[in-house]
Amino acid sequence: MYYPHFGLKEPPFKITPNTDFFFSGGNRGAVLDALVYAIVNGEGIIKVVGEVGSGKTMLCRMLQTILPERVESIYLANPSVAPEDVLDAIAFELQLDLPKDADRLKVMQILQAHLLKRHAEGRQVVIFVEEAQGMPLATLEEIRLLSNLETKQDKLLQIVLFGQPELDVNLNETHIRQLRERITHSFHLGPLQTKDVGEYLIFRLRAAGYHGPHLFTAAAIKRLSGAAEGLVRRVNILADKALLSAFAENTFQVTPKHVKAAIQDSEFGSKLKSNWTYLFGMILVIGLLVGLVAYVWMISPYSLKIDHTANAISAVRSSVKPMPEKNTVAAVVKKNANPVVSTDTASKLVAGSPLVSASQEKSVPVANQVVTQSIVVDKQKPVQQKASVASVPIVEPVTVQQTVQTVETKPVEKLAQKPIETTQSLLDSRFEATKSWLSSGSPDQITLQIKSLRFGEQFNDAQLKTEFDMTRRQLGVENLYVYRKKQGGENYAVILYGVFKQRSEALAALNKLPSQIKNNRPYLRTLAGINKEVEQGQ
Missing domain, CATH: 3.30.70.1070 (Sporulation related repeat)
Structure with a gap:
């Protein structure tokens, strides 16, 4: 739509990897050269890690393009391959004829024979594994076993793992450490800096047929770089929409206003807004917590005084002994064990009292410390014999083995x-x-x-x-x-x-x-x- 308006021959910012648009800046060219060297001359397993949209797939396609002709490459794009199926998948990519119902050992033998034949012809075989972070660890371990295929001098198979940062987390698992130890070269694709983003934009425009000055202003590049977080795929999406916005206004230069419209129209634009909202909310919560701590610290001396006063009042109350009530006979027993006090003696002291019945002659369990057993005398009938607290005989305590705990815990168990x-x-x-x-x-x-x-x-x-x-x-x-x-x-x-x-x-x-x-x-x-x-x- 906007291509003739800006003098372009083809879309400059398609997200489909196109090796004609490979940008060697932002350390991408150096990583590509190092990968070629590691594959041709190195041994072991190679790992390339980068965030989503950082350019891993483009790097993989470039490798397949520029590797020497003697290097035969195969590509595994499906990460959810079961351990028992990965050998069949590799044999399929190598176009090997497998017998029907061939077991794992047979497939391994056919694969090894093919690799030995290629090695005798002076050729190498390299396998590229995309999205390796989503591959089951058992499948990764099965791929590691393929690296054991070797001659006295050379490896028969080179393995390159492309994955997101989660791949490093998976490789840190203890039971996969043998695979981690086999990795001889590790590369990381970092985000593009603002300067790199500006160079990337004009490079893609030139590759698409543009010959004029830079279409994006410096302010627009800065805003686009910040919103894209240096990720190549996001840069492509925002640049394409910004050009469309400038075309809609019939202008020939992209300004921050056009970039803002592109950000608002993108899926990750809402994420940026939510990130700012989350940051503001966190600042507000932290401020409230600081204020609460300061308030508690300011009133803490007063709360200490109140606590001391309450403790003093409790101590005074506990030191005052209550006066005995009228018409009450008290039996006080102080023992460490669980005593049992009989009320029979107390009932004999209050003759003729209708409130002292035969049912009260049963043993009464008493607490571990101090227990007071009181018997109230009917005021309407006179007491024939007066009794004081000192004259009440005390029955010797009998230790009773408690079984309540056992009974209560059985249903709980x-x-x-x-x-x-x-x-x-x-x-x-x-x-x-x-x-x-x-x-x-x-x-x-x-x-x-x-x-x-x-x-x-x-x-x-x-x-x-x-x-x-x-x-x-x-x-x-x-x-x-x-x-x-x-x-x-x-x-x-x-x-x-x-x-x-x-x-x-x-x-x-x-x-x-x-x-x-x-x-x-x-x-x-x-x-x-x-x-x-x-x-x-x-």
Whole structure:
């Protein structure tokens, strides 16, 4: 639309990687040269990390373009490849003819023979793995094993991993440390600086056929660079919309006003606004907290005085002994054990009192410290014999073994054990269902592996119950399958979800999983692959 207006022959800011528009500034050219050197002369595994939209795919396409002819490259763009399928995927990219129903060992032998043949011809094979941060760790470990294919002098296969910063987090896992140690070259694609953004814009315009002065003003470049955060893909999106905005006003230069319109029309423009709102809210909350702390600090001397006064009043009250009431006979017993005081003696002192009945002759439990037992005398009838506190005989205390605690805790223990027993029974039923499915299901059936629990030398049943219970609350229990395996001398428990006939159905179910489950990086598994894994662990 705006191309003739600015004297352009083609779109300058398409987000589809085009090697004719590769920008060597911003350290991109230096990284490309280093990658070529590492692939041709290096050994081991190479890693390239950069944020979303930083230019990793463009770098990968450039490598495929400028590598020497003797280097044969293959490209894995799908990260959700199961460990048992990755060898078949590589063989497919190399156009190898595999026998029908070939097992993993057979595929590895055919692959090794092909690599040895290429090496004898003086050729190299390199595999580019895109979006490696989304690849299951077990699949990455399977790829690492491919790096063991070598002759006495050279590696038969070079591996280059392209991924987002999450790839570094995954590689820091303890059980993947062998892969991390094999990485001999690591590169990082940082964001473009404002100066680099200006050079990038005019470079793309020139490549698209523009011959005039810079279309973007310095202020527009600065604002565009800040909004794009130096990410190449965002720069392309904003530059394209800014040119369209300038064309709509029939002007031949892009100003900050046009960039502002482009930002407002972009998806990440709302994110920038929300970031400022969040920052303002945080500043406000911090200010309120500082004010609250200052207020508490200012009134703290007064609160201390009030506390001291309250403590003094409590001490005075506790030191004053209460006066005995009229018509009351008190028996005071002070013992460390749990005593029992009989009221029989007190009842004999008050003859003829209708308030002292036979039911009061039962033993009365008394507290550990000081207990007062009072018997009220009916005022209407005279007391035949006066008794003072000193004349009341005290019955020797009898130590009683308390059983209240045991009686109270029994039902509590039963209540606490009930959900554990329920979870255990559900887990046992899913173990049986999985065993039946693995033995009778079709080898082509597909499932989703959503969790793999690593226990070490011994299984942790409590942890498995907890993880299973959390998973069933999110996905239900009917479609969950659980099995145990051994790998590398360590015990694992694997939780699967669903059984699907078609890969498309499994991918649709994968996309509908809750975000908390997706954080575990679930991926597709076949029944045949699971059975192989179980057999190898036995």
